[in-house]
Amino acid sequence: MLVFATDLDRTIIFSQRFLTGCEDVTLVERKQSELIAYMTGAAKELFKKLARSITVVPVTTRNREEYNRISVLQEIDYKYCILNNGGRIYVNGAEDPTWNEIIARKTAALGKTYDQILHEFFKVFGSAGLRRYKLSGDLLWVLSVKDYFPADRLEYFRQYAQGYGWNVAATGKKIYLLPLFINKRKAVVYLQTTYLKDVRLVSAGDSILDRDMVTGADIGFIPRHGDIAGLERSNVYTTVNQGLLAGEEILKNVMAMAGKKEGC
Incomplete structure (x- = not known):
């Protein structure tokens, strides 16, 4: 049986800044009057068809409200x-109690609590560079920054946090503080x-939050615009296209695999 476990944002669905050069675009997320995420029309139909053909597992950093x-x-x-x-983890719409x-x-058993790790972050970086921050689903801190933080200081803090069981991941202008065991691949x-x-x-x-999941699969796909694009693994492929067309390309490849019942 073929199973497709896929990230959503910047992999299958995309914000407005990725729309340049795309004509076949359909809205797939709004928040009140704010238009948030898009797919190509072809990608949307492929995704729906794929879900009828194989087991599709959406995997995301979003909380339930954002996901819905x-x-x-x-x-x-x-x-x-x-x-x-x-x-x-949700099974038939309900949280898996054993995983919880x-x-x-x-x-x-964490070496530092959620409040303590955030306090340590502020001690190193201050709060002036943040637009906002939130504890998403009581499971991970999501910090939106005004500008990119220095890589060497982030690496210093990442190594420090690891000693207490925490991961620090920067992707775009967001920084995530989350326990090492809260990991897509582990789920x-x-x-x-x-x-x-x-x-x-x-x-x-x-x-970077998808890397373990992608490399640990039998076959993995990375969009060319991705932070981990170009990762050299025999089982991992980087798309030719970028943006919305990369999402469409990934879905076409998985659909072809579903039709052949075999790998790339």
Whole structure:
């Protein structure tokens, strides 16, 4: 059985800044009057067709409220989804209680609490460079920055945080502070061992938070515009296209695999 575990933002759906040069565009997310995310019309139809053909597992850093805004997900049938970067797993719309227990147990053993790690971040970087920050789903800090933070200072803080069980990931103008065990790949592995045994796994993602999931799959796809594009692995492919057309290209490749019942 073929399973497609895919990141959403900047992999399958895209913000307005990726629309340049695309004519076949359809809106797939809005927040009140704000237009947020798009796909090509062809990609949307491919995604819906793919969900009817194989097991599709959306995997995202979004929380449930943000996830529910994506209209195309209301148009497909799927049994599993992974939210909060792997912090929550949903099966038939309900949170998996065993996974929640695992996350809660590991959270209690962290070397620093959520408030403490944020305090340490402010001690190193201050708060003047932040636009806003939030604790998403009570599982990870999401910090939106005004400008890119120096890479050497981020690396220093990342190494410091790792000693207390925390990951620091920068993608675009967002910085994520999250426990090392809240990881998309770990959540996908749990799904495989619990519900989806003996499957061929295809995965797609664009950012450092997707790297383990993409490289750990049987076949992985990275959009050319992605932070991890060009990653050299025998099982990982970078798209020819960028932006919305990269998302469409990924879906075409997975659809071809579904039709052939085999890899690239």
